[in-house]
Amino acid sequence: MSQQTERRADFDYLRAAAIVLVVLHHAYIPYARFAYLNPLNPVLTISPVVNGERWVGFDVMAEVLDTFLMPLLFLVSGLFVWKSLTQKGEARYLAARFKRLGIPFLVGVLLVPATYYPAQLQISRAFGEAPGFVDFAGQVAGAGFGTAGPMWFVWVLLLFDVLVVAAFKAVSSSIPKGSGRRVPVLERPSLFFGALFLVSALAYFMMVIMFGPHTWTGAGPFKFQGSRILFYLMYFLGG
Numbered sequence: 742m743s744q745q746t747e748r749r750a751d752f753d754y755l756r757a758a759a760i761v762l763v764v765l766h767h768a769y770i771p772y773a774r775f776a777y778l779n780p781l782n783p784v785l786t787i788s789p790v791v792n793g794e795r796w797v798g799f800d801v802m803a804e805v806l807d808t809f810l811m812p813l814l815f816l817v818s819g820l821f822v823w824k825s826l827t828q829k830g831e832a833r834y835l836a837a838r839f840k841r842l843g844i845p846f847l848v849g850v851l852l853v854p855a856t857y858y859p860a861q862l863q864i865s866r867a868f869g870e871a872p873g874f875v876d877f878a879g880q881v882a883g884a885g886f887g888t889a890g891p892m893w894f895v896w897v898l899l900l901f902d903v904l905v906v907a908a909f910k911a912v913s914s915s916i917p918k919g920s921g922r923r924v925p926v927l928e929r930p931s932l933f934f935g936a937l938f939l940v941s942a943l944a945y946f947m948m949v950i951m952f953g954p955h956t957w958t959g960a961g962p963f964k965f966q967g968s969r970i971l972f973y974l975m976y977f978l979g980g
Contacts, residue, residue: 756817759810766806767891773799780868783860783877784887790859811894811969812941812976818898819980822905831906842899849892850962854878856890889962897965901977937979944971 770776771792779785826834858874865871872880881887889896926933945968952958952967959965 752817752820759814759817762806762810763814763891766803766810769799769802772796773803775800775803778860778864778867780864782887783864784853784857784881786857786860786864788860789856789890791863811973814894815898815901815973815977816980819901819977822902822980826906826909831910835903835906838899838902842895842902846889846892846895846899849895850886850889853886853888853890853962854881857881857888885961887961888964892962893964896963897970897973898977901974904974905978933979937975941972941975941979944975945969948972 767788770788771790772795774795774797776787776791776795778791779787825837829837854874854877858877861877862871871877926936948971949968954968956967957964958967
């Protein structure tokens with residue numbers, strides 16, 4: 742009981758709460774009124790399973806969580822980047838991130854056929870005979886997988902880590918060793934909140950004009966929501 746630890750319980754609770762909300766969000770999407778099957782491409786279905794029973798309450802929950810959940814996750818992900826990067830150095834930090842994020846992302850992509858085969862079965866019930874799982878997996882792999890599903894967050898986070906390391910490497914040589922990092926804006930929480938809100942809002946609306954509010958772009962499993970990529974980056978950098 743007397744041992745000291747550097748872990749912050751409040752951040753652990755915040756991260757755990759965010760993860761629970763992510764699981765909840767993806768659990769009720771099949772029951773929301775906006776859920777759909779894509780007969781032309783099952784892996785572009787909104788969820789691996791879409792239920793026939795719907796409830797408007799899940800639409801409301803989705804709208805509420807969609808306003809803050811992903812920005813919160815990127816903010817939490819960015820909280821410990823600076824400390825870890827300065828302690829480990831660029832190479833060790835990136836190696837740890839590729840191990841922590843890259844391997845799960847690769848496993849998730851390889852599991853896409855198994856994940857979305859239920860969607861193919863549902864589509865086949867309405868439109869015709871279903872291909873066997875082996876044939877379906879071959880079609881998905883031959884088409885470049887097409888999605889990472891909810892795992893898109895992982896590769897985007899890894900990309901943000903790479904960008905931060907590149908920026909850190911570019912400016913670290915100009916920072917005197919042992920110098921303090923006094924950042925005035927962090928000493929005034931209301932000013933920090935206002936600045937983050939303004940910058941992220943500008944980034945979001947600029948990208949909405951360019952891509953539209955719901956457009957996903959990218960290739961294969963490396964897809965992202967065009968209108969929000971800079972928005973999420975701002976919250977990651979805010980962390």
